[in-house]
Amino acid sequence: MSELLREIDREDAQWALEQALLTALGYQRQEIRNMAGENASTGPVAAAVPIDRARRQLFTILLGEEEIPELRLTELARSARWPLPDTVRAVALASPCEVPQLAAAFGNALVSPVEGELCLLVPDPDEDREALEGLLRGRTAAVGHTVPLSDAGSSVRWARRLLELTPPGAPGGGIGGGSEGKVLFVDDHLSMLLLLQDESLAAALSSRWLGPLAELTPRQSERLEVTLLAWLEGGGAPEAAKTLQVHPQTVRYRLRQIEKLFGSALRDPRTRFELEMTLRGRRMLGQIRRHRTMAGRRARAATAGIRPLGVAREARVNGL
Template structure:
């Protein structure tokens, strides 16, 4: 950033309070300089507006007044210091200028160029009038060095104001983004106009779709996620979350995976902006199922779109449990271990085909073992396994019965 001072060395060891540079000049020099300051100021302003495009605003009377104020103040304080070397430095005007540069969306390079131009004009006038002013070569040397010290002081004051404005703007943008997230997740949904207005002031481009991301609360145990600037972050919320714009866009999946490395997270389906809360709700449900061991996704980012059937099944567990009592009744008289083996086999058979070889490969057991279990299931269920509606209900209750065995998903 160009806020590093005129020579890229902000905070140099040269001290503006070094009175030696100012004390060597006769104090009556200030009295002789003051009558010509207005002419010098006009010349400086002409140079600045002519040579620096950012300041060439002849039609902007307010801006011209600001430049004139800055130049007049810089010359006044310089001459005052010659008259009274111990006079306190007054940086407020130049901090204000730095804030203005930040608010205009510029860096400090134009301002630094303007300061150098002003110093060049002032130095030229001093050397031209040195005999009239009674200045010796040593006086001129000391004043030249004082000008450089003064330039550093002006640049540092402007940089402080610049940094303050940037920090304030960043904080304000962050507050607006937090408020935008509140609106997007509100129930009932906020009006599209309210969201659009706040998104504009928050510098957030309205996407076609969004997805909610639920995060496990690590309470500071992991580094903060490294996320693109267009992702709305609610890491500090009681239930940490994100809102991702256009989640199916090019490269978004890889970017999220990389940014959330080390975090356990779930991303909801892509939905219209008005349904952001719904997407986040699904993501939180998926994350909860992962904690319970129902979803055994090994990657850091769990995607609801990969597990929609399971999420639907677990939406009303009481109803699923009631259905399970009916559909799993043929297994109820068996020992728990037998129930588990037959339920696992039946689910694999329903999901992956009715060949013993395919089921055996999924379960990592011998095909003969699968054939034996399938014969048991045929004896227990009879003609029910030929009914597609019953098979569908069986798959639902078997999926909900216990976590899917790794390798069978």
């Protein structure tokens, strides 16, 4: 046995151990073979080990930025038994549970962890939104946009970023809201992902364009910010009043204050555009930070409620 173990590649041994654990947890051997790309007519599980390793390598290569010779890519795809598709779509999962079943449900998907998060590459994704939501129901996941195979890394990157910007366990859905058990789509948040791809740039925008509000109290600044954003998005005082659920005259009064602070800059289309981007980004970052804080408090409260076993035993011994 020791001689056999020395001859087995470390990655192959790790793969075999993972599959054994999955089987022990109740997964069917056929589902494990589906995940590795092996069909019912293929040989024993040991024969599928090189296939799984080729698939991991193929996933890594597709996510890389270096251009890979077409012949090398074709050879690796053949070893992985994964016909090269024209387009792919990424799915990033917050939890790796039920991976074999999920990979089988999506068909011939590549599966690999990316910096601790499990991701799938779905070839030639032609499923509609409802079908994708059905496959992922009950899971916390982000679905990337459809891209050419050569740009697979982009779909993975933005799906993972969407999960990162949407903390789990908080109310809501989408960027800044909770993602617990939610299926999020990059296509729904393109503008916000673009705006928040660098939080330091969002902060720089705020510093540049919201300087006139710096001398106000936090409450005054927040009130004028939400009014200005509602006016920019709605196009007028009546529309802003409906959004804010206040009287139109209240909005007009605040707009006069805003005009005194910003002056003629508000009449410039480019300034209005950048102000709207700034305020949207500032709002979303504020929501994200609040939900992260709430999630952290809940986690600390849950941990505080767990009493170590040693304490419980001591209490019983002392008759308390």
